[in-house]
Amino acid sequence: MEPANDPSNTTENHTTNGTSKPKASAWLWRPWQAKMWWAGIAVYWAGKWASFHVPSLEGFYTSALAGYLNILFFPMTALFILGAGFAQAWFAASDWEFVEPTQEEMFHEHSVGGYSDLASDPLDPRSGLHWQHFHRNE
Numbered sequence: 001m002e003p004a005n006d007p008s009n010t011t012e013n014h015t016t017n018g019t020s021k022p023k024a025s026a027w028l029w030r031p032w033q034a035k036m037w038w039a040g041i042a043v044y045w046a047g048k049w050a051s052f053h054v055p056s057l058e059g060f061y062t063s064a065l066a067g068y069l070n071i072l073f074f075p076m077t078a079l080f081i082l083g084a085g086f087a088q089a090w091f092a093a094s095d096w097e098f099v100e101p102t103q104e105e106m107f108h109e110h111s112v113g114g115y116s117d118l119a120s121d122p123l124d125p126r127s128g129l130h131w132q133h134f135h136r137n138e
Contacts, residue, residue: 027089028079028082044069
């Protein structure tokens with residue numbers, strides 16, 4: 001994305017202490033593509049509502065193409081796709097970072113029976129499920 005068109009580079013996205021915190025509206029509404037998509041969503045679902053009252057629209061809204069358009073113009077789809085850029089910008093502006101897992105976190109100790117959870121292995125005496133042999137006093 002060009003720096004001039006990047007919604008995170010607006011002056012409204014900068015807080016007073018100098019750190020850059022993106023605003024959701026800069027990603028979900030301000031780009032012209034987002035405005036067109038939200039307008040298309042409103043038009044599509046208004047037409048869907050009108051198809052209940054206008055028989056000529058009913059043929060289109062019951063077609064296979066309308067099934068695909070239901071997914072494309074579903075508001076949560078737009079929110080998910082437009083929000084991905086916001087999530088990346090928010091993550092970049094925060095002090096969070098990805099850390100490689102350690103060897104112990106990736107490959108933790110296995111129990112006697114080969115289970116990864118020590119508490120669920122019936123062969124491991126450290127678990128509460130250990131097979132106990134009760135001797136009868138005979």
